[in-house]
Amino acid sequence: MPEAYLSIVVAMGLVTYIPRWLPLFFLTKYSLAGWFKAWLALIPGAILSALLLPSLVTVGEPRHLDFMRPELWVAIPTFAFAWTTKSLGGTVVVGMGLYWMADKLI
């Protein structure tokens, strides 16, 4: 393993770690303003949705919209299953099963 590779990886590790570390190290020691806590409480729903939706309706490089992807259509019954059962493990298994079947059928 060349030394240049190791120094690139260490630098990658550092720039990845700092954004993960700063808030946990500092924000946990100060009482946060009410509006900021309210903002942070909305971040998880926002970020999950912002991560998920493009993976359902966009494809390719550069990305373009595609509403016919099995990812999207399988998501609907998967969401319904999650909503009604509240089971994370069950949803993962059902989602995989439906996607597998969709892949076989199409």
Add this chain to the structure above:
Amino acid sequence: MSQVKSPFARNLKQGVRAAWPICLGYIPIGLAFGVLAQKAGMSWISIAVMSVIVFAGSAQFIAVSMLASGAAAMAIIVTTFFVNLRHVLMSSALSVWLQNEHRGKLSAFAFTVTDESFAVNYTRFLNGNWDLQRSQVVNYTAYFTWIFSTVTGGFCGHYIPAHSFGIDYALIAMFICLLSFQLTNRLVILTAVVAGLVSVILSVYIAGNSHVILASVFAATVGVGLGRLRYFKNKTDIEEKEL
């Protein structure tokens, strides 16, 4: 058997149980990464070193393809920074639940914050009865699964048939479920809808993954603004719990 378990043994068990959907998703992605890296000429030690030090799925894929195409070191490092910057939002949201914890433990925890472990731990915190130690178990279970599967992929990934049993959908299904757990009041639903739509639109126009941060920050800001309206008042339980 009515043997009393130590708190650590209990936390270990609960943490691993919470982490299994993440592991299920990481295994095929880790194998795929290992195969790609091996094809790009990386040894298993190089793969292990990157997974141990960086631990970030999409950034590792990008870095390997940049290394293979002979990109400059600085370009790879800057790209990695921007690809992983979204974690600043996740660590911030988690910090609300980890007030006044030991800074050494928090620093160890921060090292393994990913999209997936964040989503699982945040949901558990919201439901109550969750703490730093169990979160650590979730994070490090995912971490070791990632290291193991990327190295395995480097050795023998090409013998394992890709796309079997719909396993490519494991993480998407996990995110669908964890998102559904978040949708507990009108304000969160509206924020999630805005974030999703804005993210899709931005993702078509901007390469990379900055659309995730931009859409989340925008939607949460709109949400806080709209939260002042009476329509959204007294309907919330998340904010009440956290404030």
